[in-house]
Amino acid sequence: MKKMIVIDGGPRKNFNTAAMLQKFTEGAQSVSKDIEVKTVRLYDMQYKGCISCMACKLKGNASHICKIKDALTPVLEDIAQADGLAMGSPIYFSEVTAQLRALLERLIFPWLSYTDFSLTAPKKIPVVLSYTMNANEEQAKDIYRCMSIIESCLQRGFGQVEHVDAYNTYQVKDYNRYELSAFPEPIKRAWRDTHWEEDLQRAYKAGQRMANQII
Ligand SMILES: Cc1cc2nc3c(=O)[nH]c(=O)nc-3n(C[C@H](O)[C@H](O)[C@H](O)COP(=O)(O)O)c2cc1C
Structure with missing residues (x-):
């Protein structure tokens, strides 16, 4: 059984x-019964971002998984075992x-070596990021700039990041x-009528692609 984690x-x-x-999940599940997809809803959980305890960087006891114990701990452990992540x-x-930013801090900081700035994720796995927004594609360039440092860490750690926005x-x-x-609203409606189904289809296909890759 291959495991995919979907983080909302x-x-x-x-x-x-x-x-x-x-739709991403449906796409993945359409490929094989041997794919288990676990969905995690961050807004249903209580946790904080990185608290700078530095426990992940202790000499002789460093860890690539955040050592804080709270509701996020099993999610971070699941991600470390997963075959694919959205x-x-x-x-x-x-x-x-x-909420997602807090998770990303707790996910990525333990990967980062303060010896040589290398990044070590527990496993190389395919990752899909799905952002939804008011912005159009041109305006979204600012958003991608804002997210570029954290996304380059995901890319270096996991090895493969695809966007389905x-x-x-x-x-x-x-x-x-x-x-x-x-x-x-008329402008919104015109856009939605011509793009939303397509967006959902892209998400479905991304789920299928990931499932086919890991199966
Ligand atoms: C607090 C807040 C801040 C937002 N900031 C932005 C923004 O900076 N850029 C943007 O394009 N949309 C922004 N939006 C719009 C949302 O990103 C957009 O409506 C999104 O699709 C909502 O996702 P949801 O329908 O899953 O809740 C913002 C919405 C809220 C509530």
């Missing part, structure tokens, strides 16, 4: 990010959400109820 870094259970990750997040202020998403179901005039 968004707070809304039925919106864009969750939908992209759901992480999704809405974009908040040009970055991933605070959704631009210009619907932020609410009913635009009439909110003051959101900077995002006129």
Whole structure:
């Protein structure tokens, strides 16, 4: 049995990010019954980001897995054993959400050697990142810049990172109820009608690709 972990870094259970990750999961599961997909919802959990305890860098007792014991510990252990990983997040202020950011700190800092700045992940595995956002593809360049350091760590550690992002998403179901005039609904609707199904299909295919790669 091969194991994939899907990390949902968004707070809304039925919106864009969750939908992209759901399609990714369906794609993976369509490939084989021998793929187990575990979904983790970070907003249902209580934990902090890195607290700089430096326990992962103790002389003679260093660790590539964060030593803090809390709700995130089993998730980090699962990631260390996983054959594939997908992480999704809405974009908040040009970055991933605070919950996902906290996980990434705890995931990556223990990989980092303060001897030679090498990065050692427990395993090389394929990774898919799925961001959803108001931005269009051009505006998203700023977001990719903001995320570039952490993503280059993921790339160096895991070896393979692919993006399956959704631009210009619907932020609410009913635009009439909110003051959101900077995002006129007709423009949103036109984009959604022509892109959203395609975005979901890309997520489905990414799930299939990952499953085929690891099976
Ligand atoms: C606190 C907050 C900050 C946001 N910041 C950005 C941003 O910087 N850039 C952007 O393109 N969208 C931004 N958005 C919009 C969300 O990224 C977008 O609606 C996303 O698809 C929501 O994902 P969800 O439907 O899974 O909750 C922000 C939304 C919120 C609530």
